[in-house]
Amino acid sequence: MMDIQIAIQQLMDQQKPFSFSSNENHLMQEYTKFYGLDFPQVEHLYGYISCCNEQIFLQSFRPIEPRGTVLLLHGYLEHVGVLKHAIRFLLEHSYQVLTFDWPGHGLSSGKRATVNQFSDYLCVFESIYKEIVPSLTDSRVHVIAHSTGGAVVVDYMLNHSPDFDRVVLIAPLVRSYMWHASKIGFYLGNRWIKEVQRVTRNIHQEYANFIQMDPLQNHKVPLIWVQALFDWYKKVQSATPSNQELLIIQGDQDRTVDWKYNIRFFQEKFPKSHIEIIQSGRHQLFNDTKSTVVQTLGYIHGYLSK
Template sequence: MPSIKVKHEYGYIRAGEYQLFTQCFKPSNQSAMVILLHGYLDHAGSFNRLITFLIENHFEVVCYDLPGHGLSSGERATISSFEDYITSLQVIYDRVVPSLTQRPYFIAHSTGAMIGLEFAKRSVERFAKMALVAPLFRPPLWQLSKIGLLFTRKIMFINSFKRIFQTNSSDQDYLLFTKRDPLQEKRLPLSWLEALNKWLRFNDHHTSEDLSFLMIQGDHDKTIDSKYGLKKVQESYPNSQVIIMGNGHHQLLNEGDVIRNQTFSILLKFLKG
């Protein structure tokens, strides 16, 4: 827990058909706000160490569970359209920004980073700064996966797969906690992959060269197609900064102490720079 006085508020905010479980952490000597957004099959509680770090550095933190994740409502781990994710972020943004004297910062992981990027592309002035950690631009072997998706749905009549918990961090305690965490989703619905396919097919070519951000990517990340993501950022967002974390896996925000602390330090320097 942080060593300074913190006001913790939580509750539900409606976004269309969804009730989003939202939390706000306000340190007594806050300097600015950071909006955090988690990745697929995850929830905001996984950011506990990052939240503590930001609070101790005088940032107010707002985070919420995506539809179908954590304590938010919605069919588990799926979505009819990725546009619903964008809408959820828009609702949270509209709720918190009017009370601010300056634009908020944004930090997101994986799928959350992709959602935040699309949100910012529609208005580059929404965030003061953006940090995208291991952003999902495309899953690995995506072209082959699309063929397998069609085969599985049309021929095998399978609607979901059991989640295989990957070794996506060098922190063994975190990996064990994730497997036991009741808020971690345990199945992967094909409907989510279908929604992702539609989203990527439509949005992959829409970019904004005026938009810049910090991208932090682990070189041991097997959860996403990191080579494609790096190439995409270099070509489509040339003003962005990219930092490669040696020996870093997908869960950079929950890595072992050394890599995690390095990641946090990079984020802090970026926010305060």
């Protein structure tokens, strides 16, 4: 078997354009096997698209008779490969899944784990949603976004009138954990420190072990990204509240985002939002204990089925 790091590097070097016909080569087979994305009786399309000055790696998983389409977005420092439980669940319930790696993440191009401003993420999301998604599905699209992916969707919803069907945010980012202490540390140290070590606090041990062996994980947080988060936070504070409906699923043991503040933010900016709190749930609700993952996916299924 080819080493997964070699397969990943060759996929990134080749940057084969996105294909609208199924053509699973041996490199992609290594990737899908390693990340548990090799689903039976599913049409898998994949490849690179030029988008916002980056090469974005896009994937489509389509069951035999899809009942709808979900645009699924991962969080910061991660990539599509960590979403296998969510993708499998959605396929089992006959949803086509469209998903991609953010710039600087996974198989996409870009300086690792950083952007100069969050509008770079927004550019990619808007381009894919408006220009690529319509060519892959005829149905209206549900959006499910985790953490930083949720921040991007929130920004889009507060500044547009999107025609999403349903929107689900999983542990969405607005303010990060220990927000005020983080800001003090940032302004004291950013002249001399360019990046800090990723802190994997309070996550399920099995997932923590996986992170250590996953070649596509990012283990450093550039302070340029932290500044971009602070700038984005200021921007969304002044946004006009939206009457759009969404579901927020949040764990009460999250030590990555400032979830109590974030819930208040959503209640103010999205008065029609529905909130589900998962007892003992941490930030990685798609990669937590089995009971937490099942509960998270159950809330999603119930909301999409309304």
